[in-house]
Amino acid sequence: VLGPTGCGKSTTLSMVSGLDRPSEGSVKVGGREVDGVTDGVSFMFQTDALLPWKTVLGNVLMGPVFRGVPKQKAQVSARDWLRRVGLSGFEDRYPHQLSGGMRKRVAMAAALINEPKILIMDEPFGALDVQTKAIMSTELLGLWEQIRPSVIFITHDLDEAVALADRVVVMTSSPGSVKEVFDIDLPRPRGAVQEIRFQPRFIELQHQIWETLREEVERAYARTAGGTA
Structure with missing residues (x-):
């Protein structure tokens, strides 16, 4: 899940896990409405x-x-x-x-x-240096292949999103909603993240998603800078 700061990415995770309730509507996991902490979730x-x-x-x-x-x-x-x-x-x-x-x-x-049936990851590698982040991302891909849980992964890093995901969800700036969903058709197993990023299809997807994401990032920046969107 990608989106500008403050668009509600982490709040969405809290509702999926059952730690927070939506003010309107409902959240369903596996076809069942979430009521309390969701079973089979790791963070x-x-x-x-x-x-x-x-x-x-x-x-x-x-x-x-x-x-x-x-x-x-x-x-x-x-x-x-x-x-x-x-x-x-x-x-x-x-x-x-x-x-x-x-x-x-x-x-x-x-x-x-x-x-877990669902692994919720809220910017898990955001505080790491570039080299360590790449290593951890590659390890995550390998470990995921062993048990294949559903993963909801929040990130601000577009390259990370394309390298890891089967589907990238781009959210609008606040108030957040889903703007567009991109299917990532890179084959699995994907191998080292450092090598994935040089694939022509990776570069193509990165450009496509950035065109959609950039509008929301600029709108959010204009808001925080005191401008008008």
């Missing part, structure tokens, strides 16, 4: 939600333990997911001992260990 945010007093393993274990998974089974699963994200051997470290990219890997393992 990943821009600022990771790791507990500083828990180890890497302890943070990843929280989801299964909360769901009542037996401790031994949960530990096996947690260690397996840490292996999948490249953090075997770091189970006993604490969040403050990890780099930003490593913390994101822990957060990703903690989200995916629950094998």
Whole structure:
């Protein structure tokens, strides 16, 4: 999901997850109206939600333990997911001992260990440097192939949206509504994000979406700058 700042992207995620209610209308997930917290949803945010007093393993274990998974089974699963994200051997470290990219890997393992039907990602890589962001995006593509949940991914980065998505939704400036939906017909598995961006079809899609998005970005900027849209 792409759109100018303040158009309601994060609010939309809150309503899909059941953490917030719409003031009008309804929200449906899987054909059912959302009433309370939606089942089978995991979250990943821009600022990771790791507990500083828990180890890497302890943070990843929280989801299964909360769901009542037996401790031994949960530990096996947690260690397996840490292996999948490249953090075997770091189970006993604490969040403050990890780099930003490593913390994101822990957060990703903690989200995916629950094998969610829906993975909600609100600018999860927005705070990372360009190189780490590209690496994490590529890892996300690989991990997604293993369990294939539905993903709702908020971003301000058009290249990131085209590289990761099957469908890009462009929202208007505030008050937000869906302006246009683009199907991304890049083949899967997609491989490294750094290489995807050089594909002719990627460049074509990027240009098409930017033409639609640019109008809304300029309108939002004019508003915040005190001009008229």
